[in-house]
Amino acid sequence: MxxxxxxxxxxxxxxxxxxxxxxxxxxxxxxxxxxxxxxxxxxxxxxxxxxxxxxxxxxxxxxxxxxxxxxxxxxxxxxxxxxxxxxxxxxxxxxxxxxxxxxxxxxxxxxxxxxxxxxxxxFNQRFEINWQHAPDKLHPNVINLKNVRLLELLEYEKNLFPCKRKALLKAWVTQPGSSAFCFRDHCHIKGFGVLRPCMTGYRIGPLFADTPVIAEHLMQALLQHSLGQPVFCDIPETNPHARHLVHSFGGQPIDFLCARMYRGYEPDLDYPRLYALTSLESG
Incomplete structure (x- = not known):
């Protein structure tokens, strides 16, 4: 040194x-x-x-x-x-x-x-979405994440992240100015997402969903809280439905492509349910 x-x-x-x-x-x-x-x-x-x-x-x-x-x-x-x-x-x-x-x-x-x-x-590709549509009625199964216990979220994402991340998730879903929603069906979580304010606009992450339709309902709920500002999300190439989802909301890729790298092994995650990373800084 x-x-x-x-x-x-x-x-x-x-x-x-x-x-x-x-x-x-x-x-x-x-x-x-x-x-x-x-x-x-x-x-x-x-x-x-x-x-x-x-x-x-x-x-x-x-x-x-x-x-x-x-x-x-x-x-x-x-x-x-x-x-x-x-x-x-x-x-x-x-x-x-x-x-x-x-x-x-x-x-x-x-x-x-x-x-x-x-x-x-x-690889993970960053997209920008500019959503200018008037607010629409949310699907009845979309609820505020404040009404969901942290333990339920940890259980839901057990195949979407390499381990339980209680400390980060607890801090993440309660950030000032953020909006977070869950899709619940018959008392079971089927997806959730978080929108947080950034230096420019907002970023969505994570966005997890059991099906493309559920991901669409959650994306719509999150975008309605973006106040007409640009929204960014980091999409893994391992889920082609994620790219289709952001395109359906007018999203376009920007010059921000990162390689997901591992020192050890690549975890066996349920990539078809992973629509947007929490953040590039936290895995």
Missing amino acids: QRNVKIDILDQTEARIMYQWIAEAGWNPGLHDAETFYKAFPTGLIGVKKDNELVGVSSVFKHSPRYACFGNYLVKPEYRGQGFGLLMTRRRLNIAGYRNISLDAAPENQAIYRSVGFRTAY
């Missing part, structure tokens, strides 16, 4: 700086991502400092003893190419230990992750 260089866990003030950088980089984080991720993973945001100046940031979210996710990888432009990013990645690998690890890598970062053992599983 270079002299006068250290890696620290970020405090809340530094976490806000981190997400300011991410916004300036054009990644369009949620307005409350800093507080939400800090609440769920208080030791999960890390930074590299040179002479006590924060020069790079990243995250390692330990969802369970067997699974972790890397994200939020960014080095200030004037410090790139000097090894700071690799220092953070090595530290994150040390923190994650023997866990299976996932991340979503931008094209310029995929080579460095391959060099430390990550392999590409598939």
Whole structure:
């Protein structure tokens, strides 16, 4: 390690700086991502400092003893190419230990992750939807997620995420300014989705549904709370119905394609029910 260089866990003030950088980089984080991720993973945001100046940031979210996710990888432009990013990645690998690890890598970062053992599983494409239609009556089975117990959501998504993520899900569905809906049929959850405010417009994620029709009902409910602003969502190529869904609402792909990579193994998930990722930063 270079002299006068250290890696620290970020405090809340530094976490806000981190997400300011991410916004300036054009990644369009949620307005409350800093507080939400800090609440769920208080030791999960890390930074590299040179002479006590924060020069790079990243995250390692330990969802369970067997699974972790890397994200939020960014080095200030004037410090790139000097090894700071690799220092953070090595530290994150040390923190994650023997866990299976996932991340979503931008094209310029995929080579460095391959060099430390990550392999590409598939790609996620970001779409933009501009929904200007007047509010319509929701399907009677679509209800506010506030009326659903957290344990029910965790049980529903057990084949949609590699592990139970109680800390993140609890913080995620209660973000200020967010809208969240569930599709319930005969007391059983058949899908749910969350819309959260971002630096630009809103982002939908996750969006899980048992069928394309249920996904459509949930998407309609979420879009009606977007206040006419652009809505973004990250769609896995593993579910062709997801692409068809966003196209049916006028969605178009934008120049934001990331590779889902794993260091370990690709989990056996129920991809036909996964219509939009929670976020690229959290798996």
